[in-house]
Amino acid sequence: AQSVSQHNHHVILSEAASLELGCNYSYGGTVNLFWYVQYPGQHLQLLLKYFSGDPLVKGIKGFEAEFIKSKFSFNLRKPSVQWSDTAEYFCAVNAAGRRALTFGSGTRLQVQP
Amino acid sequence: NAGVTQTPKFQVLKTGQSMTLQCAQDMNHNSMYWYRQDPGMGLRLIYYSASEGTTDKGEVPNGYNVSRLNKREFSLRLESAAPSQTSVYFCASSGPGQSTDTQYFGPGTRLTVL
Numbered sequence: 754a755q756s757v758s759q760h761n762h763h764v765i766l767s768e769a770a771s772l773e774l775g776c777n778y779s780y781g782g783t784v785n786l787f788w789y790v791q792y793p794g795q796h797l798q799l800l801l802k803y804f805s806g807d808p809l810v811k812g813i814k815g816f817e818a819e820f821i822k823s824k825f826s827f828n829l830r831k832p833s834v835q836w837s838d839t840a841e842y843f844c845a846v847n848a849a850g851r852r853a854l855t856f857g858s859g860t861r862l863q864v865q866p
Numbered sequence: 867n868a869g870v871t872q873t874p875k876f877q878v879l880k881t882g883q884s885m886t887l888q889c890a891q892d893m894n895h896n897s898m899y900w901y902r903q904d905p906g907m908g909l910r911l912i913y914y915s916a917s918e919g920t921t922d923k924g925e926v927p928n929g930y931n932v933s934r935l936n937k938r939e940f941s942l943r944l945e946s947a948a949p950s951q952t953s954v955y956f957c958a959s960s961g962p963g964q965s966t967d968t969q970y971f972g973p974g975t976r977l978t979v980l
Contacts, residue, residue, distance in 0.1 A: 785966050797971040804966040843908055850965050852897050856908040
C-alpha cells in the first residue's frame, strides 16, 4: 500500500521568507503527485500536480514543486510567502491508473505579517 | 456552476443514531469520493465510485455505506453512529476518468457523535 509522509506539521514564517514543505511517498511503481491547499474556512483546492514530463511543476499563486524520483519526494516551494498563504497544505499521491488518492497528514503554515 | 455541494454543513448525533450525508456535483464527473478528515491524520478515503453504478471501499470503510444514486449524487450513510465517527467529511469528484484528473472538493460536513 502506498503512503505519504509530511514531516513538517506546523511551520511559522514571516512574510517574504522562503518556503519549502517536505513530502515523501512510498510506492514502487509510477505515481501521480498532487499538492492541495485548504485556506481557513474554505474547502480543499488544487495547487499543482505532476504526472509526467518536466519534474519541476509550477502551480497557482507562485507555488512550485519538484519531483525527485530517486528520493521519492515532491517538495513544495515558494520563494516569498505572503500572509494570505496561511493555510493547511496536503501532499497526495495515487498510483498511475488508479483514481483514489492517499493524503499526507498535512502541514499547517502560519505566515506572520 | 455550484461545483460539489454537501448537506448538511453541521450535524450532531447521539451514539446509535443513523444519518445520510448528501453530495452532488454538477461538473459531469464520472468519479466521486468520500473522505474523512481528522486532526493530524490528513484525509482518509472511506469509499469511492469510479463511475455510475460502481462503488469500492477505501482505507476506512467500516461503519459506513454508500449509494451512487446517479451520475450527480453520491451519498454516505452511517447506520449506527459511534463517537469514533466524529470527523469532518468531504465529498469530491473528478473526471473524465484518468488517474491524473484533479479532484474537486465540497465544503465539508462537520459531524459530532455524542
